[in-house]
Amino acid sequence: MKDVVCMSGVELLMEYMDGALAPDVRSAIEVHVAGCPRCEAFIGSYRETPRLVRDATRMEMPADLEASLLAALRASRGRDA
Ligand SMILES: [Zn+2]
Secondary structure (H helix, E strand, O other): OOOOOOOOOHHHHHHHHOOOOOHHHHHHHHHHHHOOHHHHHHHHHHHHOOHHHHHHHHOOOOHHHHHHHHHHHHHHHHHHO
16 A cells, blocks of 8 residues: 555545554554644544534434424524524
8 A cells, every 4th residue: 555545535534543444554544644634634523523422423313302403493494584
């Protein structure tokens, strides 16, 4: 592997952060990220996302919560329009 092209990318970085990559690929990415502000920023923002939020987006939203959110959305839209 010559170089990790930026964002060839996002998928590789996700696997990297999940610890799903082979050691040689991991080290290639680490070398690239160390010299690449874009990839470094991407990883930084991913890590700063609270695990709670990530877990929450994977959950089904309870029906009553969804209904009250929709009602709130409609109410605010009505006010703005
Ligand atoms: Zn990069």
